Structures are given as structure tokens and as C-alpha cells.
Amino acid sequence: MSNEFTMPDSSAPKSSVRAKIQAMGGFLTNMVLPNIGAFIAWGILTALFIPTGWMPNEYLAKLVGPTINFLLPLLLAYTGGRMVGGQRGAVMGSIGAIGMIIGADIPMFLGAMIIGPLGGWIIKHFDKLLENRIRAGFEMIVNNFSIGILGFFLLLLSYTVIGPIIEAANEGVTIAIEALVATGFLPLLSLINEPAKVLFLNNVIDQGIYYPLGLQQTAEVGKSIYFTVASNPGPGLGLLLAYTFFGNTVSRRTAPGAIIIHFFGGIHELYFPYVLMKPLTILGVIAGGASGIATFQLFDAGLVAGPSPGSIFAYLALTPKGSFVGIILGVLVATVVSFLVTSLILKLTKTKEEDGEALNESIEKSKNMKSEGKQVLNASNGAASDEADAKEDIDKxxxxxxxxxxxxxxxxxxxxxxxxxxxxxxxxVKHYRIEDVPQDSDIIVVHKNLVDRAKMSYDNHEIIAIENYIGDPKLDELLERLKTE
Known part of the structure; x- marks a missing residue:
């Protein structure tokens, strides 16, 4: 299946604003994710060879600037262009990006994530315009010159107009965030970060704001706190520990396994269902996140690149010299605070030992947090029930x-x-990002918060919405259903 990103048209059924923002975040993620290795390579280069690094080397440090200014933005633009317009889109996006890169005084990550898809979109629609209109034998000359001419104009436009606009916008965001840092209120970002993570909107913030700012700051001082403000595994660890000791029967059984995958594997989505199960516990992860940021600030700690996935191993691997104490304490403090607050909430709101049925009722109540997706979710559940009554061949x-x-x-x-x-x-049975699920799939399994987004492209498919990837009742029902076929 093509990796092309397609925004939903007006006929998409009842897709919420949140689902569209999730899709945008997913698109940003899929521009960044294939290139994470390059970002980590640059982070290691920076941690080792800049004047404040582990092994200062003036000669090798010359690689740091060109890598962050040219290689990394070009990779982002190339990937974004390819996602929209294939290989021709990748070339077009790269041509547009180089204009901004040359004309700017800052690393153009945000600009690359805009101009790359724009270049892909331009060449894609130009090719559609000329489809079946090129005379036989002229295909190559038309294809080559179309990219050359359109790329020429996009190059000039990005250098003279788009680049300066992006640079001004980036400077505005940087000034606002730095003002927040100067006032000591940076921990307040947790009021945005933690709820956004639980609603699967964290990629919009991370890839769209914190990563570009973090890379710019790292290029200047060798590390950045921005890489830590939304990726700290401590708040989720504290919440899962609280459920392990003070949760109901089912959560006490599943939380320990989620801890291992979340903290060591870096898959933060594992703790989201536990917050949704008892929404008041969001206060625990917010308090944990804020205390962690405050600790990072207090010790002037930061990372050299974005930790992806957000594992404790990635944190330690990307910690520069002089920041280990601050980073470890920031994660530890966030864990302890999140654990204490969440434990208190669980104790105060617990009325009786809940069994599996009561747990499901509690999970249903959390659906009020996202009422715009409730009808879609119920419809998908109904589809699953209808399908369970009839035998059919399920291959994928x-x-x-x-x-x-x-x-x-x-x-x-x-x-x-x-x-x-x-x-x-x-x-x-395979795994995909939502926009890449094969159309011949018989069943699509997604977290309930991503149902709206899945409906954008796969409304005619059976979609099963789950709460938890470990021991979810609907997966057990699906297994039993497959046994009878």
C-alpha cells in the first residue's frame, strides 16, 4: 500500500476535530520516525565532540553544524515529500527545503516539515493534471523538466518568502517558550502535555514544537530540556505503580506487565487506558510531569536528542556529561509524585473491590472525556457484535x-x-500506522481514542476498539470468535 498521506474529504463520517489533530500528529511522526537514527547520530556527535562534550575535538566538531543545518532538515523534507507525492514528491520537497535552509540562520526543521509535503502535493497534482495527456516518447522529458521548472520556482519562493515567514514564526514560539523558562513556569507545560498524551495528541506537540526547539538549543549549548518536557517516563511509571498496589483486581494483575513495556520499552500508550479508566488520575501524571520538569530545571539538565521511544534506556543514552544526576532525579521525582498523588486518588475514590464487570463499567464512564467519538465507537462495537453472529473467513x-x-x-x-x-x-496478524493499513484487511484493531481517525480511511471495514493491549476483553472475544470459524 502507498505511504501517501491523504487528508479526509468532506464525506468522511463524523470525524472529530481531535481525530484530525491526531492524524496531523501521526503525519508529523511518520516524517520524523524513519529519520530518528540520523537525529541520534547527531546527538552522539554533539555529546562527544563539542567543547563541553565527553571528548572535545575541534576537528570532528565541525561536523555538528552542517549536519543539523543541512542533513537533518533535508531528510525530513525528503520523507514528507515522499509520503505525499512518492519519489517525485521527495525530490520536489528537497528542492524546496534547500532554499529555506540556505536563507535561514536557524535549523529549518519546522520549515522542512511544511515545505516537504507541500512540494509533494504540488508535483502530485501537476502529474494528475497531465495524466494521459503526454504523447508517447515524451514521458521522460516532461517528467524531468516538470520537476526542474516547478522546483526552480518553489526554490525561489522558499528562499525569499516561505523561509523568512517560518523563521519569524519559529522565533516567536522560541521567545514565548524561553519567556516561560525565564519566569520559572515551564512545569506548567504539563497541564497541556499530559492530557494531550492520553488523547494521543502528544506527537503534534513533540514533533511539531519541542523537537525543533530542542535541536536548536542543543546546537547552541549542547543539550536541551525541551526533549524532556513531554517524554519523561516517570509520570506513567508512578501511575502504573499506584495501580499495581492500590488498583482493583484486574488493574493489579495487568499493571506490572505494562510497567515493563512502558518504562523499559518506551511505549507510553500502555498507561493511557489506566488514566481513562479513572480520569481523575490525570492529576497524578500532571503533578508528576510538572515536578519532573522542575527538577530538570533545578539541575540544568537536558538531553542531546529526542528520546524515541521514551524509554529510560533512551534517556540515559542521550544524557550528556554533567546532566546524569539531574536526568535521573527528574525521572525519579516524577515517578514518586505521580505515585503518591495517584495512590491518594485511588484510595479516596475506591468504594469496594471491583471485579471485571465493574471495571468495564468504569471504563465506559471514561468515554465521556471524548463524547464526539461515542457514536462512532458504539457503531463499531455493534458491527463487531453483528459479525460475531455469522461465520466468515478472516484472513488478515x-x-x-x-x-x-x-x-x-x-x-x-x-x-x-x-x-x-x-x-x-x-x-x-501485522501492525501498521493507521494510514498504511492494507485495504484487504478483514479486521482492524485500534485503541478507542483512534477510532475516529481510522474511520476516515476505513469506514467500510470492521473496526474493533480496544482499551488495553494487555488482556482486553474484546481481544478475548475476537479470539473466541475465531475459534468457532
Whole structure:
């Protein structure tokens, strides 16, 4: 299936604003994710060879500037252009990006994530305009000169107009964030970060704001706190520990496994369902996130690149000299604060030992947090029930998530093992980002917060909305359903 990103048209059924923002965040993520290795390579280069690094080397440090100014933005633009317009879009996006890069005094990450898809969109629509209108034998000359001419104008436009606008906007955001840092109110960002993460909107913030700012700051001082403000694994760890000790029967059984995957594997989506199950616990992760940021500030700690995934291993690997104490304490403090606040909430709101049925009722109540998706969710649940009444051939089950590399991968692996254990063969179970799910999938499994987004492209497919990738009742129902076929 093509990696082309397609925004939903007006006929998309009841897609919420949140789902559209999620889709934008997913698009940004899929520009960044394939290039994370390059960002980490630059981070290691910076941590080692700049004057304040582990092994200062004036000669090798010359690689730092050109890498962040040219290589990384060009990779983003190339990837974004390819997602929209294929290989021709990748070339077009790169041509547009170089104009901004040369004309700017800052690394053009934000600009690259705009101009790359724009270049892909331009060449894609130009090719559609000329489709079936090129005379035989002239295809190559038209294809080459179309990119050359359109790229020439996009290059000039990006250098003289788009670049300066993006640079001014970037400077405005930087001034606003730096003013927040100067006043000591940076921890207040947790009021935005933590709820956004639970609603799967964290990629819009991370890839769209914090990563570009972090890379700019790292190029200047060798590290950045911006890489830590939304990726700290401490708040989620504290919440899961609280559920382990003070949760109901089901959560006490599942939370320890989620801790391992969240903290060491870096898949933060594992703790989101626990917040949704008891929405008041969002106060725990907000308090944990804010205290962690305050600790990072107090010790002037930061990372050299964005930790992806947000694992404690990634945190330690990207910590520069002089920041280990601050980084470790920031994660530890966030964990302790989140644990204490969440534990208090669980104790005060607990009326009786809840069984599995009561847990499901509690989860249903949390759906009020996203009322715009309730009808879509109920419709998908109804579709699953209707399908369960009739036998049919199911050959392909696709697990989908925002980036296609975290929670969906874990869910697909776990369910595949369950099929093998049950002796069920002949069913393909794979994981994808939502926009890349094959159209021939018989069933698409997504987290309930991503149902609206899945409906944008796969409204005619059976979509199963789950709460938790570990021991979700609907996955158990699906397994039983497959056993009867």
C-alpha cells in the first residue's frame, strides 16, 4: 500500500476535530520516525565532540553544524515529500527545503516539515493534471523538466518568502517558550502535555514544537530540556505503580506487565487506558510531569536528542556529561509524585473491590472525556457484535496505532501468540500506522481514542476498539470468535 498521506474529504463520517489533530500528529511522526537514527547520530556527535562534550575535538566538531543545518532538515523534507507525492514528491520537497535552509540562520526543521509535503502535493497534482495527456516518447522529458521548472520556482519562493515567514514564526514560539523558562513556569507545560498524551495528541506537540526547539538549543549549548518536557517516563511509571498496589483486581494483575513495556520499552500508550479508566488520575501524571520538569530545571539538565521511544534506556543514552544526576532525579521525582498523588486518588475514590464487570463499567464512564467519538465507537462495537453472529473467513487482522511501531506492534505480537497457542493457523496478524493499513484487511484493531481517525480511511471495514493491549476483553472475544470459524 502507498505511504501517501491523504487528508479526509468532506464525506468522511463524523470525524472529530481531535481525530484530525491526531492524524496531523501521526503525519508529523511518520516524517520524523524513519529519520530518528540520523537525529541520534547527531546527538552522539554533539555529546562527544563539542567543547563541553565527553571528548572535545575541534576537528570532528565541525561536523555538528552542517549536519543539523543541512542533513537533518533535508531528510525530513525528503520523507514528507515522499509520503505525499512518492519519489517525485521527495525530490520536489528537497528542492524546496534547500532554499529555506540556505536563507535561514536557524535549523529549518519546522520549515522542512511544511515545505516537504507541500512540494509533494504540488508535483502530485501537476502529474494528475497531465495524466494521459503526454504523447508517447515524451514521458521522460516532461517528467524531468516538470520537476526542474516547478522546483526552480518553489526554490525561489522558499528562499525569499516561505523561509523568512517560518523563521519569524519559529522565533516567536522560541521567545514565548524561553519567556516561560525565564519566569520559572515551564512545569506548567504539563497541564497541556499530559492530557494531550492520553488523547494521543502528544506527537503534534513533540514533533511539531519541542523537537525543533530542542535541536536548536542543543546546537547552541549542547543539550536541551525541551526533549524532556513531554517524554519523561516517570509520570506513567508512578501511575502504573499506584495501580499495581492500590488498583482493583484486574488493574493489579495487568499493571506490572505494562510497567515493563512502558518504562523499559518506551511505549507510553500502555498507561493511557489506566488514566481513562479513572480520569481523575490525570492529576497524578500532571503533578508528576510538572515536578519532573522542575527538577530538570533545578539541575540544568537536558538531553542531546529526542528520546524515541521514551524509554529510560533512551534517556540515559542521550544524557550528556554533567546532566546524569539531574536526568535521573527528574525521572525519579516524577515517578514518586505521580505515585503518591495517584495512590491518594485511588484510595479516596475506591468504594469496594471491583471485579471485571465493574471495571468495564468504569471504563465506559471514561468515554465521556471524548463524547464526539461515542457514536462512532458504539457503531463499531455493534458491527463487531453483528459479525460475531455469522461465520466468515478472516484472513488478515491489522493492528494499527499512531506511528505503527509501538503499541500496535506489541498488540499484534501478543495476539499472534494467542492464535498459535489456540492452534489457529492461516490468519495474518501485522501492525501498521493507521494510514498504511492494507485495504484487504478483514479486521482492524485500534485503541478507542483512534477510532475516529481510522474511520476516515476505513469506514467500510470492521473496526474493533480496544482499551488495553494487555488482556482486553474484546481481544478475548475476537479470539473466541475465531475459534468457532
Amino acid at each position: 487482522i491489522s493492528f494499527a496505532c499512531d506511528a505503527g511501531a509501538g503499541s500496535s506492534a506489541m498488540g499484534a505480537t501478543t495476539f499472534r501468540k494467542k492464535l498459535q497457542k489456540a492452534g489457529i493457523e492461516g490468519i495474518e
